Amino acid sequence: MLPPNMKRLAALHWPYRKRLALAFLGMIVTAATEPVVPYIFQLLLDKGFVGKPAFSLWLVPAAVIGIFFIRGIATFTSSYMMTWVSTRVLNELRRQMFARMLDLPIHFYANNTVGKVINSMMFEVQQIIDMVTKVFTSIVRSALTVVGLLAWLLYLNWALTIVTLVLLPLVTIVVRSTGKRLKKLNRDSLAVNAELTQVIEETTRAQQVIKIFGGQDYEKTRFHERAENLRRYTMRMTAAFSSTVPITQLMTACAVAIVIVMALIQSGNGQITVGGFVSFITAMLMLLTPLKQLAEVNGPLQRGMAAAEEVYKLIDKEIERSTGQALTARAQGRLKFEDVGFTYPGQEKTALQGINLNVEAGETIAFVGMSGGGKSTLVSLIPGFYSATQGQILLDERPIESISLYSLRQQIAMVNQNTVLFDDTLAANIAYGEHTPDPARIAAAVEAAHLGDVVQGLPDGLQTRIGDNGSRLSGGQRQRVAIARAIYKDAPILILDEATSALDTESERAVQAALDRLMQGRTTFVIAHRLSTIERADRIVVLAHGQIAEIGSHQELLAREGVYANLYRLQFSQQKEA
Numbered sequence: 001m002l003p004p005n006m007k008r009l010a011a012l013h014w015p016y017r018k019r020l021a022l023a024f025l026g027m028i029v030t031a032a033t034e035p036v037v038p039y040i041f042q043l044l045l046d047k048g049f050v051g052k053p054a055f056s057l058w059l060v061p062a063a064v065i066g067i068f069f070i071r072g073i074a075t076f077t078s079s080y081m082m083t084w085v086s087t088r089v090l091n092e093l094r095r096q097m098f099a100r101m102l103d104l105p106i107h108f109y110a111n112n113t114v115g116k117v118i119n120s121m122m123f124e125v126q127q128i129i130d131m132v133t134k135v136f137t138s139i140v141r142s143a144l145t146v147v148g149l150l151a152w153l154l155y156l157n158w159a160l161t162i163v164t165l166v167l168l169p170l171v172t173i174v175v176r177s178t179g180k181r182l183k184k185l186n187r188d189s190l191a192v193n194a195e196l197t198q199v200i201e202e203t204t205r206a207q208q209v210i211k212i213f214g215g216q217d218y219e220k221t222r223f224h225e226r227a228e229n230l231r232r233y234t235m236r237m238t239a240a241f242s243s244t245v246p247i248t249q250l251m252t253a254c255a256v257a258i259v260i261v262m263a264l265i266q267s268g269n270g271q272i273t274v275g276g277f278v279s280f281i282t283a284m285l286m287l288l289t290p291l292k293q294l295a296e297v298n299g300p301l302q303r304g305m306a307a308a309e310e311v312y313k314l315i316d317k318e319i320e321r322s323t324g325q326a327l328t329a330r331a332q333g334r335l336k337f338e339d340v341g342f343t344y345p346g347q348e349k350t351a352l353q354g355i356n357l358n359v360e361a362g363e364t365i366a367f368v369g370m371s372g373g374g375k376s377t378l379v380s381l382i383p384g385f386y387s388a389t390q391g392q393i394l395l396d397e398r399p400i401e402s403i404s405l406y407s408l409r410q411q412i413a414m415v416n417q418n419t420v421l422f423d424d425t426l427a428a429n430i431a432y433g434e435h436t437p438d439p440a441r442i443a444a445a446v447e448a449a450h451l452g453d454v455v456q457g458l459p460d461g462l463q464t465r466i467g468d469n470g471s472r473l474s475g476g477q478r479q480r481v482a483i484a485r486a487i488y489k490d491a492p493i494l495i496l497d498e499a500t501s502a503l504d505t506e507s508e509r510a511v512q513a514a515l516d517r518l519m520q521g522r523t524t525f526v527i528a529h530r531l532s533t534i535e536r537a538d539r540i541v542v543l544a545h546g547q548i549a550e551i552g553s554h555q556e557l558l559a560r561e562g563v564y565a566n567l568y569r570l571q572f573s574q575q576k577e578a
Helices: 004-033 036-048 059-103 106-111 114-156 158-165 167-205 207-212 216-242 244-268 274-286 288-296 298-315 375-381 405-410 426-430 439-448 452-457 475-489 505-519 531-535 554-560 563-577
Strands: 335-342 352-359 364-368 390-395 412-415 493-497 523-527 539-544 547-552
Touching: 004 036, 004 059, 004 114, 004 298, 036 059, 036 114, 036 274, 059 114, 059 298, 114 158, 114 167, 114 274, 114 288, 114 298, 167 207, 167 216, 167 298, 207 216, 244 274, 335 375, 352 375, 352 547, 364 375, 375 493, 375 523, 405 412, 412 475, 426 439, 426 475, 439 452, 439 475, 452 475, 475 505, 493 505, 539 554, 539 563, 547 554, 547 563, 554 563
Parallel strands: 364 523, 364 539, 412 493, 493 523
Antiparallel strands: 335 352, 335 390, 539 547
């Protein structure tokens, strides 16, 4: 019985069974040509060099060239067809992984490194394909070759062949003895390879931090440790599966020695001719190569099986909920939090508890509080990045859990404090997610976000590629692009998580005016430390230790002399003086 993961891989190959059949046919032809070589030796020695040759001498080169011509075509066909199939299976596996990555919940990325994900997508999938290609080719071609040569050996001399047959179970024992160790080593090496990928990814992304804080030696040490660890695993794996080759060769040498002795005894009795003996030895030595290939199959087989476990572990990860109905119209934007509580997966400490809040359509709510108070956690519940573990959130009197995530998120635009841009054109970043962008809406968003000067300064205007995460733009420009993206979406609910944090005072004034227009008629949730943004809110919600401490307008909360008044004196008054 095949392991479950192998059955799933076989199912991926099934649509290409016709091309696999062609590859299989090519392997059969290649294997069938193997016994012809020792047969030719027998004919030459027994009938070509004794007396007058019984056949035309021109048949010899014609036969040799013809055999290798046919063999070359068959080998090319099998290799080409196997590669054709394997590359499509490779793309299908990566497509399944990428599609699953897009549907995984946010907490997956909090618990798994970028390096591990990249390693699974690129390296581990390739290991599976290498296993399928090499193992299938080696097993089929080598096994057929062994069968063909054994059939010829049995035809020549059954007694001597029995000695050769002893090799097969011995090779099997050797391969199985190293199999379990190889599988464990390969599984561990995949984890080490993921760590190395993570170091490379982090070093590439954090060049400015590394240079300014002098972290070059530290990063070199991290890289060397993981690279050396991976090298050690590679050597241990090589030692494990390479040891099978000399053992197999030694067993073959013993068998050849015994065969030679037995053949000399039989030749004295006239039971074997010179041609038959040379043909037998030639065929027996030719067995060494396919037997060696079968022995070496264990390495890529165990690597591929270990990689398949990791790949299918990712593909089988639980995705975000797919339940709920689609909204048939644009949401009004009324939100209601009813005794909402939340605890992060795997954590014991509650992040939010007892949140009760009614938000009218078009109202602006500002969340303030000390770091770790639960502000970002609370707004992440609105688009369903996490689901409340207690209570419920209602949108226009409907629980958001009853609304499909896609439909729910269509009603929301978001600007994060950590701006995320793509290595694409400026226009594509502003209209991100739109299959057919509207140039007029893009132009309006550019104007509203005060990006006109930025567009004019770019060589190709809106069609200029802005680099990895907008690396060709300044921090303030990147933030304004993110705001333009939210303006372009024109959603009824807006989440601003430190949307003006990267802007200087002059840029903030320009963008704040755009935000004021954007926020009109929209339900807006603002997380900000700047007093100007907070004072414009209809209500301010003060969060402390995951609970609502106070709610009210700016003036009302100052008059209460409570938590907000203390925060104002500690943080905001300095901003106002500045």
